[in-house]
Amino acid sequence: MKKDDFILVDGFKHIRHIQESYPENEMIKRSNSYFKFMNKRRSVRHFSNKPVPKEIIENIIKSASTAPSGANKQPWTFCIVESLKIKQQIRTAAEEEERKSYNNRMSDEWLDDLKHLGTDADKPFLEIAPYLIIVFKRPYEINSDGTKHQNYYVNESVGLACGFLISAIHNAGLVTLTHTPSPMRFLEKILDRPTNERAFLLLPVGYEAEKAYVPDIQRKSIDKIMNIY
Ligand code: IYR
Numbered sequence: 001m002k003k004d005d006f007i008l009v010d011g012f013k014h015i016r017h018i019q020e021s022y023p024e025n026e027m028i029k030r031s032n033s034y035f036k037f038m039n040k041r042r043s044v045r046h047f048s049n050k051p052v053p054k055e056i057i058e059n060i061i062k063s064a065s066t067a068p069s070g071a072n073k074q075p076w077t078f079c080i081v082e083s084l085k086i087k088q089q090i091r092t093a094a095e096e097e098e099r100k101s102y103n104n105r106m107s108d109e110w111l112d113d114l115k116h117l118g119t120d121a122d123k124p125f126l127e128i129a130p131y132l133i134i135v136f137k138r139p140y141e142i143n144s145d146g147t148k149h150q151n152y153y154v155n156e157s158v159g160l161a162c163g164f165l166i167s168a169i170h171n172a173g174l175v176t177l178t179h180t181p182s183p184m185r186f187l188e189k190i191l192d193r194p195t196n197e198r199a200f201l202l203l204p205v206g207y208e209a210e211k212a213y214v215p216d217i218q219r220k221s222i223d224k225i226m227n228i229y
Helices: 024-038 054-064 084-105 108-117 154-172 185-190
Strands: 006-009 012-015 076-081 131-137 140-142 148-150 198-206
Touching (some): 024 154, 054 076, 054 154, 076 084, 084 185
Antiparallel strands (some): 006 012, 076 131
16 A cells, blocks of 8 residues: 555544546536436336346345445345245235234325325235345344444434445346335344344345336426425
8 A cells, every 4th residue: 555545543544535536527427327227216016036146136235235324333234035935924924914004004094195006915026026135224233242332323324225225226127115014023033133133124126027017106306306505
């Protein structure tokens, strides 16, 4: 390493960072084509069972792990389920919770808000998709002496990692769905997770079905979501 490549801050090494940049016209083009690419992403509920190389899943998880996190604690674990037996267990337990939600727990207003999406308590994609990614948050770490060490901004950090994950899945040419079979404690039990992990989000991942349909919905326009002061 050259002399100027790092400095010490309170005795901690900080390495030189050089952000790759571009001429302004290039930046305009790049930001626009990234928007166009991201705008093609849809939550898809119709999956193919076509196998997906494990290397793609690994790369997707590595991309998710580049998200920023509170005090760089990276308070997340990604569990990949490919076993049909475990997928079936998850589907049975998720549908049980979902039936309770759709029948009793969700308000009429909520059910009404979901109508145009065509969702219900049946979750066949939990068995059909070649992989389920279950994201766990870690509110604290367990030290070797058994004491707890707090993590920070855990929901924000894991939410960001999930956003990175979803865009990596889209970039690979696969589809996913943010499934929230609430309450999700059954996932901790089925996957036998340590006591410091809580299920955060369940994402089936795979190719979309040959004939997949998504609801005809629009994104809010820029004037509705951006305020300039
Ligand atoms: N968790 C249920 C219900 C559901 C809730 C919302 I908010 C959605 O945007 C979609 C579905 C389910 O996954 O079906």
